[in-house]
Amino acid sequence: MKLPKGTLTGSMKILAPLLIWMSAGWFSYPYLIGYIYDAVGESIDIEELRTFSLIMTVVCLGLGILFLILGVKGPKLDEDDFKRMTGQLVMCEHCRLEMKKEVSTITCEHCGKFI
Numbered sequence: 001m002k003l004p005k006g007t008l009t010g011s012m013k014i015l016a017p018l019l020i021w022m023s024a025g026w027f028s029y030p031y032l033i034g035y036i037y038d039a040v041g042e043s044i045d046i047e048e049l050r051t052f053s054l055i056m057t058v059v060c061l062g063l064g065i066l067f068l069i070l071g072v073k074g075p076k077l078d079e080d081d082f083k084r085m086t087g088q089l090v091m092c093e094h095c096r097l098e099m100k101k102e103v104s105t106i107t108c109e110h111c112g113k114f115i
């Protein structure tokens, strides 16, 4: 099944702020874990952790910004495409015109023939 154009645009709008939020979390992670280890009185290789968190910060921020741009500027979902996919809009096999499918409808509203 082929998804209609613009189906993922809405998902990207939701994922973008989450990824940006995650990048903020990765950025603050070595500082917070440093405070926690200091409070407990143990030591940790903070530089290795800082390198990994910096990579994750850049990756999450980059994806977040990309998804934000694609979510705002990307193709919009055509309402009719969505209705065709979910079966709310059907095509008459006799006259090839589209109409809304309803529970009571078994005849085409254009040509009057049974579907």
Ligand SMILES: [Zn+2]
Residues within 6 Å of the ligand: 092, 093, 094, 095, 096, 097, 108, 109, 110, 111, 112, 113
């Ligand atoms: Zn028809």
